[in-house]
Every structure is written in structure tokens, then in C-alpha cells.
Ligand SMILES: Nc1ncnc2c1ncn2[C@@H]1O[C@H](COP(=O)(O)OP(=O)(O)OP(=O)(O)O)[C@@H](O)[C@H]1O
Ligand SMILES: Nc1ncnc2c1ncn2[C@@H]1O[C@H](COP(=O)(O)OP(=O)(O)OP(=O)(O)O)[C@@H](O)[C@H]1O
Ligand code: SF4
């Protein structure tokens with residue numbers, strides 16, 4: 001099968017800036033305090049045609065960074081990103097329509113919209129520029145894009161600040177879908193919507209997947225949403241994928257100790273908030289990740305090996321891979 | 337212990353002028369929050385939850401206006417307050433966690449400096465002392481290595497980390513009332529649970545009142561004793577959380593609960609309430625939900641009042657669903 005998106009050993013680091021005192025000190029020869037934070041650390045991932053890959057993981061583990069790399073908005077430091085088998089060029093350099101093929105819906109809709117641009121113009125701008133619609137038909141085009149996300153004509157001439165948080169989020173969704181993308185990176189795209197509108201948007205995403213073979217990288221902390229939309233799920237922890245598999249298989253049969261803790265905290269209508277935290281200890285700073293398995297400082301089943309050796313992502317079943325010494329011990333590559 | 341409500345909103349109306357006439361974002365809302373209570377607010381996107389929260393903080397900006405009603409905080413009608421009166425209580429006795437954390441953090445100032453400012457603007461406190469309080473506040477919301485992180489700028493934090501900074505700032509001055517607008521929307525469930533536990537403890541131990549706006553009904557079930565459901569600027573149902581989530585009496589609430597993905601099979605189309613929120617500047621006569629309601633009848637052409645169906649449960653519907661059916 002041809003992959004629409006393929007990531008090979010992708011890495012991305014950020015250098016945190018030293019503060020003023022550090023900079024002065026380093027001018028006088030002291031060791032600089034600048035630190036490297038590896039936000040995405042060796043990710044291999046594929047997304048097939050009309051496939052939805054869900055991405056979950058602790059806050060700050062690198063999901064948005066990975067999403068931005070897939071969308072071509074942020075360059076990776078190492079590794080390759082392929083779109084339809086071709087190396088993805090830096091999107092900022094693209095002038096032709098091919099840059100529209102991958103769209104991203106951002107986590108913070110407020111900062112994604114130009115405060116001085118009317119909504120109708122914001123939606124029609126790129127489609128007009130790329131000839132997807134005529135300038136004369138732009139208003140109608142924008143209106144039909146807005147109607148798909150449950151907004152109406154009265155939205156066209158208003159400015160972003162006149163909308164509620166969820167309305168702005170839907171405007172961003174309408175704008176991303178208006179350019180006929182092949183792949184959509186959804187970064188908490190439905191988190192700020194009430195469940196009824198959320199349902200409407202998810203139905204829209206699934207319809208487009210069926211009708212137009214759209215593929216999605218779907219970042220969400222809402223496991224029930226992931227369960228509903230995703231064909232496969234990847235779980236990240238401190239920059240790495242620690243578990244990946246078919247959605248049903250992974251959610252019903254989680255293997256990695258982190259995934260298990262994560263699933264234990266999913267709120268439901270009939271579950272009380274337990275007094276006990278499912279995860280012991282605290283999220284280590286990514287500035288200073290633990291040796292060996294990055295989860296060992298909080299893992300309830302860690303062994304001595306876990307503190308020393310880095311586990312690899314290995315097959316547990318054909319449609320299920322896990323990065324954990326204890327889980328994969330003695331259960332190597334069952335023929336996959 | 338005092339039993340009068342900490343916050344009491346009466347007949348509140350907030351309007352924004354638009355080309356099509358005034359848009360009524362909050363429409364005759366009555367709401368009490370008891371001391372130490374956790375009140376959940378849910379409702380359709382655009383139904384006025386954020387505007388309601390902002391009006392309790394004195395933060396409705398022109399051209400928006402409070403056109404009727406009162407907001408009584410700890411016995412005082414704060415709608416009469418001047419800007420300097422507000423400055424004494426805002427961020428100090430009442431704190432708000434805003435829906436979009438990017439808008440409440442200054443992009444060109446380091447996180448630590450912003451937190452110190454929030455502390456020192458209300459308290460006479462040394463810088464060292466302030467730094468210690470801030471370090472603890474950061475760890476409390478799960479941000480480790482606070483010393484290195486305090487020098488960072490907001491864009492260097494992930495979405496959820498920014499949201500946690502905003503939560504930490506709201507807690508700094510130990511307010512009596514926290515209005516949290518989607519505070520955990522961008523947080524993974526483990527950190528969300530940690531914050532929910534922390535907030536629940538806070539409300540139990542110090543009788544801090546919390547108003548928790550969220551779309552996540554699971555979160556409501558976990559933290560709120562009572563929930564108010566908003567639709568088109570009005571409260572349409574208000575009562576004990578368990579009752580409302582198990583056997584909602586307003587058709588909108590029923591439709592909302594039926595739309596939860598957990599109530600559908602994976603991959604299948606989700607239920608959603610047909611139609612959309614009416615234009616708030618052109619509200620239909622009668623019940624605003626009638627055009628989308630499965631049960632609408634001719635009596636719904638008359639504006640329904642919020643009626644008390646039991647001592648602690650009120651519904652704005654001419655024929656409330658008989659809970660449990
Ligand atoms: N500054 C403004 N000018 C004009 N209209 C506004 C303004 N702020 C809000 N509104 C309108 O008021 C209504 C209520 O908005 P509010 O932000 O309170 O909704 P909400 O319930 O918080 O929705 P969400 O769940 O999407 O955040 C919306 O329909 C919105 O379009
Ligand atoms: N521009 C930047 N400069 C420095 N550090 C950054 C930058 N962007 C992200 N980071 C760091 O990279 C790490 C991963 O961030 P990212 O936004 O990808 O997390 P995330 O998984 O999306 O989290 P969340 O669920 O909270 O949105 C975080 O520790 C963050 O502080
Ligand atoms: S490798 Fe060891 S420390 Fe890491 S998750 Fe598995 S058991 Fe826990």
C-alpha cells in the first residue's frame with residue numbers, strides 16, 4: 001500500500017534560551033546554560049489513504065510539534081517526511097497549490113485567525129488565490145464552507161473576536177477543509193466544541209474520509225473521540241511513540257504501563273474521580289529525560305534493565321507494537 | 337459558616353450591538369453559587385457561557401454592555417464597581433481561567449515574570465518569597481524543573497503547559513471564587529485528573545467556590561455537585577449533577593447527552609441535535625430550542641419560564657421530560 005504520509009526517524013529539538021544572567025556570564029567565559037529539549041525523538045509513522053491515525057499522550061510530550069512537522073510548517077532536524085512518496089518540501093517555500101495538500105487545524109484557534117480579517121474573506125482567501133473558486137463566487141463558496149460546520153450567513157462579515165471559542169474553532173475547520181486537502185492534521189480540533197457540535201464535525205470528518213479518501217493525523221486527549229474516529233492509535237511519551245496499534249486492539253488490550261495509566265483516568269459519566277493518581281511520580285522534565293526507558297521513573301513494573309537500557313518499539317502482535325522491556329521480553333516478533 | 341451564596345447573579349442581560357440589532361449573549365440569567373460549591377456550566381457553543389463568566393469578572397468590553405440585572409459577590413453588587421474597585425477583587429478574590437490561554441499570557445514576557453507580577457500586584461511580598469510560591473504553584477499543576485521553565489516565553493510551552501500556567505496563576509492569590517472556562521480542554525486525562533483532584537480538595541478544604549465551564553460531561557460528573565445547562569443565552573436546566581446526567585428533563589440536555597461519542601458504536605455516525613443555534617439577534621418567539629426540539633408543540637410558542645420541578649431542580653420547558661423515562 002502506498003502511504004500518503006511517511007515519517008522516517010524524525011527528530012526535532014528546541015534550544016531553550018539562556019536568560020540574561022546566563023548570557024552575561026557566558027560572555028565572560030562561563031559555560032552556557034542553554035539546554036536542548038528534544039521534543040520529537042525518532043518517530044517512524046505512516047498514514048495510509050483514508051486512514052485516521054489518532055495521537056495521544058501526556059501534555060508536552062511532542063504531539064503538536066510532530067503535527068506541525070507533518071503539516072510542513074515546522075522543519076525537522078533529522079529524518080524524512082514523505083507526502084505521497086515524495087520528500088515534503090518546506091511549506092513556507094511552496095508557491096503552487098501543492099502546499100495546500102496538507103492542512104492543519106491548530107490547538108489555539110484564537111491565534112490562527114487574523115483579527116482584522118472578516119470571516120468570509122479569511123475562508124475564501126486561499127481558495128481564490130489557488131483558483132478553487134472565482135472571486136465573484138467567493139462569498140457563496142465561503143458560506144457553503146461555513147454551513148458545513150454549522151455556522152450561517154451572519155458569520156461572513158463579522159470579525160474573529162465577535163465569536164465564541166467554539167465558533168472560532170469551527171471557522172478554522174471550515175477554512176482548512178475549504179482548500180480540498182488530502183491530509184488534515186487535527187490538533188485538538190474538536191476539544192472546544194460541545195458534544196452535539198463535536199458529533200456534527202466528527203461526522204463531517206468521517207464523511208470526507210469516505211467520499212474523498214481524506215487522511216487524518218488526529219491529536220486528541222479525548223479517548224472516546226479517538227476510539228470513535230481512529231483506525232490506528234499512537235501513544236507518545238516524552239517525544240517517542242511507546243505504543244501503536246489498531247484502535248480496538250490497543251484500547252481493549254493496552255500493554256505499555258503508560259497507556260494503562262492513561263486509560264485508567266478517562267472520565268466517564270458513571271465513574272467517580274478516584275482519590276489516587278493512576279500515575280505515580282511526576283512527568284520528568286524533557287530538558288533532562290531519564291536514562292534507559294523514559295518511563296522508568298514512574299513505572300510500576302520497572303526492573304533494573306529499564307533504568308539502563310532503552311527499549312525499542314517491538315511487535316507484540318501483528319497490529320500492535322510496544323516499547324517496553326517487560327512487555328516484549330520473550331515475546332519477539334511473532335512473525336510480523 | 338455563612339450560608340448566603342458567595343455569588344448571586346440576578347436577571348442578568350448582556351448585549352452586543354450588531355448590524356442586525358442587539359445580540360443578546362446572556363438573557364435574563366439567575367444563578368447562585370454557594371460557598372465551597374463546584375458548579376458546572378455546559379451548553380451549546382456560542383450559548384453565552386464565556387460572556388456570563390466575563391460579566392462576573394467585570395470584563396465585558398465595549399461595545400458589549402450589561403443592560404439589566406445584578407451580580408452580587410459576597411453581599412456586594414459588583415456591577416456598580418468602578419475599574420479601581422474591580423482591580424482590588426479581580427485576580428485576588430475572584431480569578432478567572434480563560435478559555436484560550438494564549439490570550440491571557442503576554443507573549444513577550446517570561447512566564448516567571450508574569451507570575452511574579454500577578455502575585456505582587458495584590459500582595460506586598462519579596463521577590464524571593466514570590467519565586468518560592470511560584471515554584472510550588474508550577475509543581476502543583478505538574479510542571480517540573482520550574483526553575484528552568486520560569487525563564488521561558490509562552491510560545492516555548494506546549495498548549496497544555498500554557499493552560500496549566502494559567503491555572504497556576506489563578507490559584508496564586510487563593511481566591512474565594514474561581515471561574516474556570518474550559519480549563520482542562522487541552523490537557524491529557526492524567527494531568528486533567530490531577531488538576532481535578534487538586535481543585536476538589538481546594539473547594540473542600542478552603543471552601544473555595546468553583547464555576548467550571550466545560551463540554552466534557554465526564555468531567556462535570558467527576559467534579560461538579562450541580563450543573564447549569566445553557567442554550568441561546570438562557571439557563572434551560574439547573575440541578576444536581578447526577579440527576580441531570582442520568583435523567584435530563586430538558587430536551588436540549590437530553591440531546592446533548594445522546595451526542596456523546598461513548599453512546600455510539602465506533603466508526604458509526606454520531607447522534608447530533610439537528611439544526612443549529614438560532615441567531616442571537618433574531619431569537620424566535622417562544623422557546624428558543626423549539627425549532628430543533630423533538631417534542632415541540634403549539635404551547636412552545638409561549639416563552640417558557642424556568643420552573644422548579646423539585647426543590648433543587650429547575651427546567652425551562654413547557655413540558656419537561658419526565659426524568660428517568
Ligand atoms: N465581542 C463580541 N461581539 C459580538 N458578539 C459576541 C462578542 N463576544 C461574544 N459574542 C457572541 O455572544 C455569544 C455568546 O458567546 P460566548 O463566548 O459566551 O459563547 P460560549 O457559550 O462560551 O461558547 P463556546 O462554548 O463556543 O466557547 C456568541 O454567539 C458570540 O458570537
Ligand atoms: N518553540 C519552542 N521553543 C522551545 N520549546 C518548545 C517550543 N515548542 C515546543 N517546545 C517544547 O517542546 C515540548 C513538546 O511540545 P508540544 O507542543 O509538541 O507538546 P504537546 O504534546 O502538543 O502538548 P499539549 O498536549 O500540552 O499540547 C514541550 O516541552 C515544549 O515546551
Ligand atoms: S521498559 Fe520498564 S520502565 Fe519502561 S515501561 Fe516497560 S517496564 Fe516500565
Ligand SMILES: [Mg+2]
Pocket residue numbers: 063064065107187494495496
Ligand atoms: Mg499540543
Ligand SMILES: [Mg+2]
Pocket residue numbers: 164165166385386387435517
Ligand atoms: Mg466559551
